[in-house]
Amino acid sequence: MKAKGENLGCIFCNAAARDDDSNTLILLRAQFCFLILNRYPYTSGHLMIAPYQHSSRLTEIAEEAALEMMRMARLSETAIENTYWPDGLNIGMNLGEAAGAGIAQHIHLHVLPRWKADANFMSTVGNTRIIPEALEETYSKLQRELNRLAA
Secondary structure, X not given: OOOOOOOOOOHHHHHHHOOOHHHHOEEEEOOOEEEEEOOOOOOOOOEEEEEOOOOOOHHHOOHHHHHHHHHHHHHHHHHHHHHHOOOEEEEEOOOOHHHOOOOOOOOOEEEEEXXXXXXXXXXXXXXXXXXXXXXXXXXXXXXXXXXXXXX
16 A cells, blocks of 8 residues: 555655655655655744545545554654644644645645744735744754654
């Protein structure tokens, strides 16, 4: 079921097919899914969980992949809370372009930390996001915590 590189035109399939996780920002690989940082995060710590199976519909992926996505969401929740101490989390999935999916051809579950009054003025007014931390630093912090939790 771990069909790496099913559709190399897809950013998720392309990342999964490569062996350089730090460059593709893959934090964790499991049997049916992988955890990857969002290259264009809404907040520091914004990550995504994607199945290896290339599909645009949740109902089309293997049952084991759907269950693993939820297990990884729970692990992500703990890792983000232990690393960033947010006031809350958004966990969600947009299926289809009309629902707001930026990459509609490959489902993925977003997990991102939120803080009270964290509305980013720049993204509202100037279509620019200001993230207080480099992706490499976010990657290092979350990977360290995920490794600790998995031990």
